[in-house]
Amino acid sequence: MKQWGGDQNYRPEKKSSDAKKANRSAAKETPETKNKTERDYRVGKTIAGATNNARKRNLEHIAARKKQQRKNALIILSVLIIIVSVGIVVANYISQKQSEREAELAKENPVEPTVAIVDENVGNNISSRTKVFVARLEADAKEKNLKVDHVVLPFQKAREILVYFDGRKEYYKMTSERGSAVQIEDAERMMRYLDGKSLTPEYVDLRVEGKAYYK
Numbered sequence: 210m211k212q213w214g215g216d217q218n219y220r221p222e223k224k225s226s227d228a229k230k231a232n233r234s235a236a237k238e239t240p241e242t243k244n245k246t247e248r249d250y251r252v253g254k255t256i257a258g259a260t261n262n263a264r265k266r267n268l269e270h271i272a273a274r275k276k277q278q279r280k281n282a283l284i285i286l287s288v289l290i291i292i293v294s295v296g297i298v299v300a301n302y303i304s305q306k307q308s309e310r311e312a313e314l315a316k317e318n319p320v321e322p323t324v325a326i327v328d329e330n331v332g333n334n335i336s337s338r339t340k341v342f343v344a345r346l347e348a349d350a351k352e353k354n355l356k357v358d359h360v361v362l363p364f365q366k367a368r369e370i371l372v373y374f375d376g377r378k379e380y381y382k383m384t385s386e387r388g389s390a391v392q393i394e395d396a397e398r399m400m401r402y403l404d405g406k407s408l409t410p411e412y413v414d415l416r417v418e419g420k421a422y423y424k
Contacts, residue, residue, distance in 0.1 A: 310338075320344040324357050329364040339370070342385045346372065349393040369416070372396070379403070379423070382414040395421055 322343040328335055343360055350357050356375040363369055372381045377400065383392045395415045403410065403423070410423040 322347060322360075325359040326362065327359060328362045330362060335362070339385060342370070342389055346370075346383075346389040346393065349390040350374070350396075353393055353397050355393065355397065371412075374400075379410050380412050382412055382416055384416040387416070387418060391418075399423070 320341060322340055324343065324347060326335055326340070326343060339362065343357075346360070347357050358373045358375045360373065361371040361380075363371060368385045370383045370385060372383050374381070374396070381392075381396050381399075383389075383396075392415050396413070399413050399415070399421050402408075403413075408423070412424060414422040414424075
């Protein structure tokens with residue numbers, strides 16, 4: 210009995226596994242998938258593209274940080290300039306008020322010192338305030354049975370006065386910023402201390418309140 214379809218030796222060909230895989234890959238790679246892959250390459254969605262984008266963002270971040278640092282530096286510089294300008298204005302104001310106070314003090318206390326005032330600065334321009342201070346210094350020393358021999362205004366030492374007492378080898382550094390009576394009291398105590406210790410220093414510094422230094 211003959212089979213329908215012809216040749217009895219006919220057998221359908223079996224496809225190999227490699228061919229099956231190729232067919233499956235071809236089936237999966239649709240036109241949409243192919244276009245998406247090409248589009249990913251165009252917009253940089255590959256590994257290399259992602260690395261380039263990260264590097265770009267990093268460079269942008271560094272540039273923004275440097276810009277902010279420059280901005281902060283300009284702000285700090287501006288603040289410093291303002292502070293210095295205000296300091297200069299305040300210093301000039303204080304100096305002006307000091308001069309006005311010296312003039313008022315000279316009017317209120319029209320006293321003149323009797324001891325010699327040696328000015329080591331050029332011009333020998335002794336202010337009224339210094340003269341009033343020396344005159345008061347003389348009066349305060351007399352109350353303590355001390356006698357001022359002469360005073361020296363050292364070179365380029367504002368407000369500093371070197372006081373020489375009669376019968377003393379050492380001199381005393383004083384300042385017109387402190388009261389003359391207080392400094393005379395400090396000088397008297399130091400004289401008693403030095404005499405009790407048989408010390409003969411070159412000078413005694415009384416410019417700092419509550420402290421005395423000798424050398």
